Amino acid sequence: MASGGTRREAHFDSLERQAGAVRFGMWVFLASEVLLFGALFALYASYRATWPYAFAAGVAENDAVLGTTNTVLLITSSFLVALGTERRAHGHSRAAARLVAGAAAIGVLFLVIKSHEYLAHFASGIFPGGRGAHFDHAPAGSAIFFTLYFATTGLHALHVTAGIVVLTFSAVQLRREKLAPHALDAVALYWHLVDAIWIFLWPLYYLARG
């Protein structure tokens, strides 16, 4: 039974209280992340109401199959992390390490597909800021759509990148049996939020063609 990494700091009177504080701190951090993306969702709502046809046309330019593939990937990755926390909670650090490493690998796959999409856009003359040949004859609002698309999915991709780094570090620490259950819980909460944000980005940027 591996209990490595489970340390009680002096200012907590029990491990349970310490784990609760970690989770609460993480929830507050995640709430701030939700508000950060919330501003971008508000911009989407406002601009879509202003240019509904340009936004619908912009969504139609995106590859729904690739977007859906990425959705399935992130959900699967999130599932593996959840299973990892389950394994770690029961003392199986090495099994948890494999699951968390698998989740990180899927995160990399997500970024590969996202990069492929960006490159396809660039090849079609679609760049952030309304630059590129695509916008010479595009309807008004098209530049706004794609700028918002690059900003929002780019910010999300940065979060995925950070998540991959933290998941990889966690997998190494789990492998060495030096990561406490509550530490993995905090990492898992972050990764689930990255998944949850994409779950909303996906219909807005890949499905809402009408």
Next chain:
Amino acid sequence: MAHENDPHDGTPQPVATPGTGVYVRSFAALLVLTLTSFTLSYAHLGVFGMPVALAIAAVKVALVALFFMRLVDEPASHRVAGVTAVLFVILLASLSAVDVLTRL
């Protein structure tokens, strides 16, 4: 100063988790909802397309939050942080859209 398994703490006990079954069922539901949303996006639902897609997304995020993130087992103080943020985002996004749509 930190302690490792001192007598005051006792041996670390397994953390309460929902169990593998809950995770598997949630994952299966998320995949089914994803497929449903993808299929419906080609069904020409017109003005209902966006609300339906967002409603399905909301259900999926609820599944992730409640079971993967274990919000269902969290104390009220933790739930308040998450729920407040989501409510503020809904308020911000909906009022932004309403502002544009009601301008003369």
